[in-house]
Amino acid sequence: xxxxxxxxxxxxxxxxxxxxxxxxxxxxxxxxxxxxxxxxxxxxxxxxxxxxxxxxxxxxxxxxx
Numbered sequence: 241x242x243x244x245x246x247x248x249x250x251x252x253x254x255x256x257x258x259x260x261x262x263x264x265x266x267x268x269x270x271x272x273x274x275x276x277x278x279x280x281x282x283x284x285x286x287x288x289x290x291x292x293x294x295x296x297x298x299x300x301x302x303x304x305x
Contacts, residue, residue, distance in 0.1 A: 246287045249280045256280075 256277040260270060 242287045242290070246284055249284050249287075253277050253280050253284075 256273050259265070260273055265273070
């Protein structure tokens with residue numbers, strides 16, 4: 241599905257967390273980073289939900305007729 245996009249998002253989220261943890265940022269910049277991270281997390285959740293149907297289908301097919 242979107243493996244590359246998922247892992248790219250995870251990398252960006254990790255970078256945002258590092259910045260928020262290690263730098264003293266102005267509140268407005270910290271808020272923007274937080275919002276960006278939240279949007280990336282939501283996108284990752286949507287990607288994972290897309291896999292949910294595939295996993296259920298594979299499970300049903302594995303059970304056989």
